[in-house]
Amino acid sequence: MLVRIAHLATRHPRTILAAAALLAVLCGIFGASVTSHMKTGGFTSSDAESTRTSRLIADNFGGAEPNLILLVSSEEGADSPAARAVGARLVENLRARGDVIGVQSYWNVPQPLAAALRSKDSKSALVLGYITGEETAAQKVAGEIAEQLTGTTDGVTVDQGGLSSVYHDVNEQITHDLAVAEGVAIPLSFIVLVLVFGSLVAALLPLAVGIFAILTTLAILRTLTVFTDVSIFALNMTTALGLALAIDYSLFIVSRYREELANGLDVEAAVVRAVQTAGRTVLYSALTVALSVAALGVFNLYFLKSFAYAGVAVVAAAAAASILILPAVLMVLGQRVNAADLRKPLGRLLGRAPRADLAPEQTFWYRTVSRVMRHAAPVAIAIIVLLLAIGSPFLSVKFGYPDDRVLNANATATSREVGDALRNDFSANAATNTTIVLDGYHGNPAALGDYAAGLSKVPGVAGVLSGVGVYSGGAKVSVGPPTMLNDTGAFLTVATTVDPFTSAGKTQLAQLRAVPSPAPALFGGAAATNVDALGALGSRLPLAGALIVLATFIVLFLFTGSVLLPLKALALNTLSLTAAFGAMVWIFQEGHLSSLLGSSATGYLVPTMPILMFCLAFGMSMDYEVFLLSRIREEWLASGRTAADNVRAVAIGVARTGRIFTAAALLMAIVMAAMVTSKVSFIQMMGLGLTLTVLADATLIRGLLAPALMRLMGTANWWAPAPLARLHAKIGLSEESAVSDSDEPALAGRR
Template sequence: MLTRIAQITTRYPRAILLTAAALAILCGLFGATVAGHLKSAGFTSPDAESSQAARLLADNFDGAAPNYVLLVSSPSGVDAPAAKAVGLHLTEVLRARADVKGVQSYWTAPPTVASALRSTGGKDALVFAYLTGDDNQSQRAAGELTEQLAGTTDGVTVRQSGIAAVFHDVNSQITHDLAVAEGVAIPVSLVVLVLVFGSLIAAALPLTVGIFAILTTLAILRMFTQITDVSIYALNMTTAMSLALAIDYSLFIVSRYREELANGLDPAPATVRAVQTAGRTVLYSALTVALSLAVLSIFDIYFLRSFAYAGVAVVAAAAAAAIVILPAALVLLGHRVNSLDIRVPLRRMFGRSAPGPVTPLNPERSRWYRMVTWVSGHAVPVAIVLTAFFLALGSPFLSVKFGYPDDRVLPTSAASRQVGDVLRAEFPAANSGNNTTVVLDGYHGGPGPIGEYAKGLSRADGVSAVLSSAGVFVKGARMGGGPPGMANGTGEYLTVATQVDPFSPAGGAQLRELRAVPAPAQALFGGGAAVNADALDSLAKRLPLAIALIALATFAVLFLFTGSVVLPVKAILLNTLSLAAAFGAMIWVFQDGHLSGVLGFTAVGYMTPTMPILMFCLAFGMSMDYEVFLLSRIREEWLASGRVVDGVLVRTAQDNVHALAVGVAKTGRIFTAAAVLMAIVMGAMITSKVSFLQLMGLGLTLTVLADATLIRTMLAPALMKLMGTANWWAPAPLARLHARIGLREHDDPEPAAPVPAGRG
């Protein structure tokens, strides 16, 4: 297949490049508006109990759980004429809109409710509302209302918050952050590529393919919004991933092409050979990354599913661009791919002579060869020390705590974040983000049982008050009449006010205590703590299956690639080790709050649970990028090694060590450069102002760099040295299976069984 693709691209290069240019323009135009069609929610299942409770509140109780909050602040106090006029105006504007329900404000609410809508300091008051529609509609309405109502008038300041406003601000922030990240990643990547290749022409090729992949990604995301919900967070991740993978894959192919030119091949045969060899590596790499991302589709929350749909398509687009479009450019450029080598004038400027060549014909001159030779001679201590080092780095992950994201993922400069901080500090009874709502759907039993139930709920630890149709209860005592509208013909609901962070372990413990209180009817729990518990439960149920599928898919692909059952197991264990170290670093930085001042995020004491899962799937697949690239060259050397003894080709442990050293020597510079480039692209997300995108950027950067340096150049060679010829072993039935269906280059020699080190 790869040979046919290479032949087509070398025969019709101009037609392919013109088609690609037209496609890039169309994709850019179609995908330009994608940000407006993406959604910010999607962290919980629509079938979860908390989701059912939210729908019942929206449909039957005029949106009793508000998703839009306006904070009115006045230095003269909220009862001053100016503040009252602003508050009444806000209430009237909200009530006049058809897409707004359940408007309540300090100035119009009954006394029992109004006291909770006034801050403890008396200078802030609240207006609550529920914006109807799906996530996109409510967020769009929040943006329109904020633009219309927020600001300062006569010394009175109005700011917005609530889940709809928070997600609208997150949308805007991510769109801005994406432009900043790409503005950082693309020029820095070009500088690194120039340092790697020397030639400006060669350096521009991977970057051009990367830009094509970004435009294609935007169009792919836009297409998926037509048929399913897609998370706004996929915008940053998939565009970064498309740029990183496109540069990676192009780097492999351009490097192999230049190597084949140096070996004396003409441009067309060199292109064909590069596609057959490096292109094969690209296909395997793309397959492992795509399979890792596809596993995310088993989770029933669209935040993760959107990465599965879009991610697989993006990986396919990046690989196709590198295998089809890039070879067409290489054929047309020919030897000019090495033109504009800026290292020549720089050496003249500094009076430096050109270094001696390290070509594929003499890899023993490479420092990579010398390093692997040294590692092979000290394989046991290297393996022990590095394994202990990675386990130590991963140890903080043992104390991980998980929680749902709230407004604190935004920077303190965001208005919705500022209002959230005021709510937590000044409104102990009215912070709807902390409250738990209990829906008794279909209940018609009267106020008596409701009162007893509310008393029981109010005795739970950390509960400040329970509002019900039977009254307001504090620690088992009735303190007054309840607000109207909490009971109707469809059932009743109760609001449990608390100052406990709903996404913390204490919030989870409180929810379990509330659920243990006997209810007069089936009780559905909603609110932050319930959403958090439902999300964690849903993820935990599917996580073992996801890990098993990734391990199985990786094993199958690497077996088809190498014919060995030992190397896939080794790769899975090493990937897990590097990921554990990255996860430990993430706990230390983001959960425990180290470096929060440097990175500008707020540590809340727990991690967003979807992030480690997403990072695991992404990093696991991307780490296999370097594993496949490295193994491809080691395998080439291994298959070319050995000698004929009594008419049989045999290979020894010494052949294994030589194949290791030569394979790393031929690829070390390239996959290290690829890792640096991927780290630049992923690391650009650290500039984001949304904290868990910073987490993803830093986590993936550390994983990629650790994997391409300590893992692939030291720990992997040490283990492969210790395993000797057993690296290439498979049971006889699987060996025969690989001989029939294993994917190999057209000119691979027939595999021969290795012999123990003692023979020859």
């Protein structure tokens, strides 16, 4: 199959390149508007109880669950004439809009509700409202309102917060951060590629493949937005993963092509051989990465599903471009792939003689790996202990739903400033109330009052607002708004002083659920959303993990014909990920580097990110495993297959690939690390976590631990039960078999 693809590229290179250029232009034009069709939510399931509760409140109770919060601040106080006038103007403007309902403010609600909407120092007060429509439309409306109503007038400052505003600010920040990350990653990657290849021409090829993969994926995502919800956060992975994998795959193929040219093959034969060998590695790597990322599709959250869509699309595009378009480019360039070699003039400028090509046995990697394998047991034990120690903080991991604190404190986002004010300056956070709907309730109002009184006795509850009264500490303190009790049922708001995303918030929610209700109660609000989100993830996590493990094992078995090597690869990947997750807990949950990164330690991690990182990193780690095993296996199959041959095959395989996969890891790390420049904390976490995983995997894991374990396992590395061995002989891809007669002319150019 790969030889046929190579022949297609070598016989019709200009036709393929023209078609690719046209496709890239069309995809770029069509995909340019993708951001305006993507969404910023997707952290909860559409059929979760909290989601259904929010819909009922929006439909039946005038949007009494606010997603828009305006913070009005004045040094003269919230009761000053200027602040009162601004508050009245805001209420009037919001009520005049057809897309905002349920507007109320400190200045037009009775006590004790008014007290809850005024800050502790009496200098700030709130205006609340509910923006109708789905979350994408709501966040756009929030942006319009922010432009029209926020700012400072007569010494009174208006800032905007609330969930819709958070989504709007995150959307704006992600778009900006994406441009910054690309501006950092692409130039740095190009510099490293020049250092790796020497040739300016060769260094441009991986970037060209990466840009093609990104443009193609943007068009695919734009198409998907017509049929389903796609998260805007998937764009970060599209650019980062597309560029990283395209660089990796191109690096493998171009390096093998140049190696075959140096071995004496003519241009066409070198292209065919590069696709036949390195192309096989690319194919298996792409299959492994795609299957790992596709496992995200089992979660009933479009945030994670979007990463599955984007991941599979960008991997397929990068692999297709690498095994079809890149060979066509190489065929056109021929020996000119080595043109514009900058190492020679730089060497002359620095007074250094050109370095002669070394035999594998003379390289740093061969000497290092040979030394490691002479002390295989202590090296393996030391590295395993080190990685487990780094991963130990993950034992204390806690998870919570993201709020405005995902925006860094130094981000230019007022929703973060309003969120901080609500948490620190008010007796209760209006953005994190627990909401309860008794759908269809038409019972005795007194029973509803008893229920509200019982809820108000739960520790950490500041008060309960219902259609029959406002309750605090088990007693009725005032009359409640009648709009909370109508023909559709009843609605209650529980104001809480507890952070809903912590274990205390979960405990309080359980206590609220335990209060006897006069009718079946549906719970919504921040705490319920948090519990529902964690439950949805936890219920599907075992299935996703099992699919990744099974798919990876099958692909690596087909690649190697071994049963033990896939098991070893799975164990090593898990080990490197454990270390990365431990570092993420230490940095982002416990906040040890928060001042450097600008992030805020909330005491928990956003739960979707470790899952996303696991799937991505698992696939990317297999990228290097496949590349390394490909050359080791090539040497093993050409040997006498003794224990000594196994040791030599490992050393030669690492010697031939060590420089390439460490360069690939450095390049991928640059691309991933560029995401750390983001001002959205969980994007930072993904970028830093993947960077650490890739670097550890390419150095400690593949360069030291994997060779040590392969030395200890000896010839058992290549063992498989007889039935599986026969199965692999039938269906496993293999480049060591003889080339068919029709392919002999292509390989006859060896001089």
